[in-house]
Amino acid sequence: MAVGTAFGATFPMPPESQPIQTVSEMPEIAPVSPPVNEIVEKRELSIPEQITDIGQLWGEELTELALAIHQAENPDNEECNLNGCKFGIGAMQIVQSTFDEQCEGDVYNNKDNILCAFKMLENGEYWRWLPSYEKWYPKLSLAWQKKIGNLPLRCSCVLYAHSQGVDVPLINADDIQPNSSPAILSGILFGYGHVGVIYAFSEEGFYIKEANFKKCEITRRLVEFNDPHIIGFYR
Numbered sequence: 001m002a003v004g005t006a007f008g009a010t011f012p013m014p015p016e017s018q019p020i021q022t023v024s025e026m027p028e029i030a031p032v033s034p035p036v037n038e039i040v041e042k043r044e045l046s047i048p049e050q051i052t053d054i055g056q057l058w059g060e061e062l063t064e065l066a067l068a069i070h071q072a073e074n075p076d077n078e079e080c081n082l083n084g085c086k087f088g089i090g091a092m093q094i095v096q097s098t099f100d101e102q103c104e105g106d107v108y109n110n111k112d113n114i115l116c117a118f119k120m121l122e123n124g125e126y127w128r129w130l131p132s133y134e135k136w137y138p139k140l141s142l143a144w145q146k147k148i149g150n151l152p153l154r155c156s157c158v159l160y161a162h163s164q165g166v167d168v169p170l171i172n173a174d175d176i177q178p179n180s181s182p183a184i185l186s187g188i189l190f191g192y193g194h195v196g197v198i199y200a201f202s203e204e205g206f207y208i209k210e211a212n213f214k215k216c217e218i219t220r221r222l223v224e225f226n227d228p229h230i231i232g233f234y235r
Helices: 047-057 060-073 096-102 110-122 126-139 142-148 157-163
Strands: 003-006 009-012 187-190 194-201 205-211 218-224 230-234
Touching: 047 060, 047 110, 060 110, 060 126, 060 142, 096 110, 126 142, 157 194, 157 205
Parallel strands: none
Antiparallel strands: 003 009, 187 194, 187 230, 194 205, 205 218
């Protein structure tokens, strides 16, 4: 308690006479905004960015292929192929029936569409984008070009037979009519719309090489003389 003095004596000061202590108010603190260069604007990733992002699961090489196919098939990011959705849908222009057969999700969803494409590319199913091959193949690295090679040739039994010296007309194999007897490097025609090339004989039959007997592969096999599917030969 404060005290007062009078004529040398001291006595307590009354409460109302004591000095009032005040507490100063804390100043208001304005919110601090982050520097302009630290403000990150959220935006939707472009299709190439989504392909690159998803492609991290498969690696740079397969991502390179996926990007090249996207740029060839759908550079303007249209929902459907210019000829209609039945010819291709979404970022990677996948046909609905193919998506339903090979993948899960929604073919119209960019993520599902891109994931589906990576799955098929990982399995070596490059032929699914054969119609745009001439556009995406030249954009690939030499390593990819060597690996994929001449895809149209591998995907056509007629083109392959022609490349092996058989003078078959460049029409559907169904429409080629037999014109010779069997011989080395003659074509062998099958009733299921296919042509191979005879390269050797054996006691059991013909050794042939062919393209697209297995989807877009060049293979060899022995065809027995009495194979019921043989309809003739072409030279």
